[in-house]
Amino acid sequence: MDIKLMTYSLVAHDRAHRDAQLQEIEGKVMNFLLEHVEHIQNVSKHPDSAPPGKFFDPESREIFQALHAGSSDDFLASVGTLTKRLISRMTKATKPGLLVSLRAQNGAERLAAVLKLEILEPTGATLQQLGSGELRLSAVTDMLEKPGDLQKGVLVTSALPADEAICIDRLYRGARYFPSAMGIRMHPRPKEAASTFYEAMQNCAPQWVEPLVAALPKVRPGPPQQVITELAQHVSGMEAHLQAELIDRLERAPRPVTYLDTTRPVTRIIEAGEITVKGPAGVMYQTVKITKKPDGGWQILIDSPEEPEISHR
Structure with a gap:
């Protein structure tokens, strides 16, 4: 796999946007970024991963199509739009990072990726030098999250339909500013x-x-x-x-469901005050009944063919 186009810029809350410039790709940087891309590919193939997300609208799809297959000017224009979108959604609590955009070729397959690489120990001087361009990416790879630890990234490939993208967001239930900025609606695992x-x-x-x-x-x-x-x-x-x-x-769920694995075990959890009853959903629905008492309160009844085992922990 070879990277054909690449650029990066510092992203942080309230940071002014600077026009992106194509960057030279040194061997160390090439390997570092390709490992991140391969990580996204590997994660997407895991049976517990969410299916590919879908773009919110035609505009977002076209931005990524230009990133993926347009001219070098189209590539940079898409990077500029995505960078502005991301900065506008970042808050004071959002960690700064480097937004790296790239296009790569792997045999007959073309890929484009956007990676938000977290700066592990940001200092004022480091951020200033990265923002001004004084520090090159090759000088700071050791300060960035390692392949396998990527928090946020998007990958589009010629192997996927044009309206789909693989999106990683480790804060799966928390802040969702990244997929929102990329224009991607994620689906549940x-x-x-x-x-x-x-x-x-x-x-x-x-x-x-x-x-x-x-x-x-x-x-x-x-x-x-x-x-x-x-x-x-x-x-x-x-x-x-x-x-x-x-x-x-x-x-209409917050993460719309597009696929149901009917073999997937689910745990049913019943919480009543300080008491928790849980077990396989299929068994729980058959053996655990919840009824409202006429004089107030609720009753949980467990029907078991075997004598319950009691322990204290």
């Missing part, structure tokens, strides 16, 4: 997608949760519409309006 599905069932059809959970292992993993349609074939009385509501809830 398989376990989170399964949890979102269970919550949707509980909220819109609590009376159907137990039979739906029992039927779930009988259907194939796939897009929500496929999974829910097949579930309806196993659950008598699951009408079209309920199927449509479930699909709609998954599509």
